[in-house]
Amino acid sequence: MSPSSDLAGEDVIYDIKLSTVVPASITAEGKTRQLTNMDLAMKLHYIxxxxxxxxDAAEGLSIQDLKKPMFQWLQPYYLICGRIRRHDGGGRPFIKCNDSGVRIMEAKCAKTVDEWLETVNGGDHHRLLVYKQPLVADDLGFTPLVFLQFTEFKCGGLCVGMSWAHILGDAFSATECINMWGKFMANRTPPAHILNTPPIIHHLETASSCRSLKLLDPLGDNWLTPNNLKMQMNTFHLTxxxxxxxxxxxNKNYKVTPFELIxxxxxxxxxxIRSRSSMVATVCKKGEFDQTSLENELPGNMHQVIGIVEAEMTGTDPLELAELIAEKLVDETNMIEKRMExxxxxxxPADYILYGANLTFVNLEDVNLCGLKLRGERPxxxxxxxxxxxDEGAVVVVPYTGQGNGSGGRTVNVILPEHQLLQLKNELRVEWGNF
Structure with a gap:
């Protein structure tokens, strides 16, 4: 779907061009990626x-300058250039590594970067700046798994927007991949950069059931989350x-992190808002792995621990809830794999959703958002x-990467049914003040 709708009543995105970039050399014939059960649990989601x-960072950079290093970048990341196929016509999905490439969108914006960020304010920063195309039956075998959008602003600034099929890997893999493109552009990566198959990470067996997933009616090859409510994203910044x-x-007697308290x-x-006396929430957080190993691995969905927390909401204050999130998480990572199997x-496997099956809190405080640089400049x-x-919604917490008073804070992306989001904003004004 093309991001051609208006922002504040103006056609601010224009001069759209589409192209495709493929690896510099041909991947071995017949190479495939067999998808894990966790990969397939994520197939309806994207990052x-x-x-x-x-x-200053983008001045003088042409689209050719941005695309040229991609040919070398995509050689080790050949996986993201593949397309979805099924075994025996209608069997288990896999990725055929056929070098079909990533889709590139070029666009121009009638605003400056500052004007855009000010206009969007707490809204959806990703709308219009991240090109995406759904994985649906007629085009499932032809739709790219990664889209990159380069939007040039009238001030000379640039936005790099990426849509990444979660079936490829989690947020840690996705950010490492786009960061590596920046390193190739800066000639900071050796030419013979070969990525290894991701290792298997073992999780403790702490769950006897699987409440993190929601079973859906069969979707076939239409890989779209069936929402009953109109979902909307809003972004909050905490300094x-x-x-x-x-x-x-x-609060000093409570040992909780910013993510847990948020x-x-x-x-x-x-x-x-939902008039619920008790709730089950899903929590996704970083697992036990060395983040420096990411630069030597193909993408994968093994870097998160996924579990549930159940709480009585009546009479429970936020600090007690934060402690529950910190200490009472029931790890369902292995159970998700088993349920899919x-x-x-x-x-x-049957069709499930994970994010939004329950209200889902995603801890990405450790994700390397500032690893992508242009000419040595941070975003x-x-x-x-x-x-x-x-429909139950999700809350994604990432490091705040802006400049000024927000440095060292957190960006909180809340995806909820539209009517609940407005109510939540009013509630959070009491807790967090103006935003």
Missing amino acids: TTVHFFGG EKQLSDLLSGE SAIVWKSLAK ESSVNGN VFANLSIGGVG
Whole structure:
């Protein structure tokens, strides 16, 4: 779907051009990626990133300058150039590594970077700046798994927007991949950069059931989350001082992180909005792995621990909820794999959603959002969110990468049914002040 709709009543995105970039050399014939059960649990979801650069970083960079290093970059990342296929016509999906490439969109914007960020404010920074195309039956075998959009602003600034099919890998893999493109552009990566198959990470068996997934009616090859409500994203920024205030004073006896406290406040507010006395939430957080190993691995969905927390909401304050999130998470990572396996018919698992099956809190505080640089310059603002979220909604917490007073804080992306989002904003004004 082309991002051609208006922003504030103006046609701000124009002069759109599409192209495709493929690896510099041909991948071995017949090479495939056999998808894991966790990969297939994520097949309806996608990851989006935006990196805004000022005029100094982007000045004089042509689309050819941006695309030229991609040919070498895509050689080790040949996986993301593949397309979805099925075994025996209708069996288990896999990725055929056929060098079909990533789709590139070029666009121009009638605003400056500052004007865009000010206009969007707390809204959806990704709308219009991340080109995406759904994986649906007629085009499933032809649709790219990664889209890159380069939007040139009238000030000379640039936004690099990426849409990444979650079936390829999680947010840690996605950001490492786009960051590596920046390194190739800066000639900071050796030519013979070969990526290894991701290792298997073992998780503790702490769950006896799987409540993180929601079973859907069969979707066939239409890989779209079936929402009953209109979903919308809003972005909040919490400064380092706001976080410090939340975690200080009477809170000193509680050993919780910013993510846990942010999640607890949003959870408590949504329980009030939804008139629920108890709630189950899904929590996704970084697993035990060395992040430096990412630069030597193909993308994969093994870097997160996924579990559930259940809480009585009546009479429970946010700090108690934060402690529950920190200490009472029931790890369901292995159970998700088992559920996908047990539901398989001819090797093809049933259709599930994870993000938004329950209200889902995603801890990406450790994701390397500032790893993508142009001419050695950090982005003036970067963000990451998740798409294909179910009706229960999701809250994605990433490091705040902007400049000024927000440095050291957090960016909180909330994806909820439209009517609940408006109510939540009113609730959070009480907790967090103006935003």
